[in-house]
Amino acid sequence: MVRFSVATNFEPDSINALKGYPASPGLTLMVLLAAMVAGCAGPRVEGRAGPLPEGGQVVRLIASNFRFAPNFIEAPADAPIRFEIQNASGTRHNLTLRDPAGRILDRVDVAANGKAVLELPALAPGRYGLSCDRPFHTTLGMDGKLSVR
Ligand SMILES: [Cu+2]
Secondary structure, eight states: OOOOOOOSSOOHHHHHHHTTOOOOHHHHHHHHHHHHHTTOOOOOOEEEOEEOTTSSEEEEEEEETTEEESOEEEEOTTSOEEEEEEEOSSSOEEEEEEOTTSOEEEEEEEOTTOEEEEEEOOOOSEEEEEEOOSTTTTTTTOEEEEEEO
């Protein structure tokens, strides 16, 4: 015979607290949204780094809720890259760049409706990751690739 036990002290908020996230109705909504769209990345928007007059390359990114445009970017391997990010939303975001092994190279915060710049040295060829790593934003679609070659 199978017996079921019911935990009577189960509190979702205490689980959130254990994970280090504040419990709030907004957060709960975010979790639900994340669960709904998990695995459903936003549309692919391709872009290419362009030359700067002073040398190096520039990538102009628009951050919004919850995606980057472009989110698939090509850049040359022999030039520093300057990311100019404009936040078109009233939500704080960031741009987090990871090397092909997944290690964080650099990160910049972008205030709500604000702008930010992130400068990277010339990169070795490879596929780099870009994301916003604020809670759930990557899952919600703020995810992309930088192909350096
Ligand atoms: Cu974000």
